[in-house]
Amino acid sequence: SQTIHQWPATLVQPVGSPLSLECTVEGTSNPNLYWYRQAAGRGLQLLFYSVGIGQISSEVPQNLSASRPQDRQFILSSKKLLLSDSGFYLCAWSAADSPLHFGNGTRLTVT
Amino acid sequence: GQQVMQIPQYQHVQEGEDFTTYCNSSTTLSNIQWYKQRPGGHPVFLIQLVKSGEVKKQKRLTFQFGEAKKNSSLHITATQTTDVGTYFCAGFEGAQKLVFGQGTRLTINP
DSSP: OOEEEEEOSEEEEOTTOOEEEEEEEESOSSOEEEEEEEOTTOOEEEEEEEEETTEEEEOSOSSEEEEEEETTEEEEEESSOOGGGOEEEEEEEEOTTSOOEEOOOEEEEEO | OOOEEEEOSEEEEETTOOEEEEEEESSOOSOEEEEEEOTTSOOEEEEEEOSTTOEEEETTEEEEEOTTSSEEEEEESSOOGGGOEEEEEEEEETTTEEEEOOOEEEEEEO
């Protein structure tokens, strides 16, 4: 069966520090991969999605970037965090036109 | 781009009362998906509707897809405390990009 791993679960980082969140999927090949962000009590904002290795679509211009170095690995990065980057970051995978399966998320607090 | 609007944003009910959330898209959807997010958790897929006018039931939950495939609703009959959470609808823009509504947060007074 397919599983998705996302870490860390929580993270507290100072303003201006770098960020790297990793997500891996097991049990499937060539999944669509997604990064969403959820501010406290708010909806899901699509940040990036990828349909294949090295293929990244960016939805919101900001100081975040994403990479897909391997088929089932999706990484969210920032060179310098802002206070506004705080939130709940969710990685998800899907087969084409199929439901999304979310990881447990990372709660990021930028101080 | 496609917009998916969801109302109400919040709903507080007494346990045993019914609950409905509505979803409207600015464009025709190929299908619509519904997710539930428990407090502190991640969204979990509930159901997908594909056909115009489709109605599906899961125990006390009834999902409808509009005839024009631009709107949908989720109705919960006789809410229970386990129904607490945020309910999201979502539609695909293209084949890969899933756009979520803002969600309806349901709280229940036991």
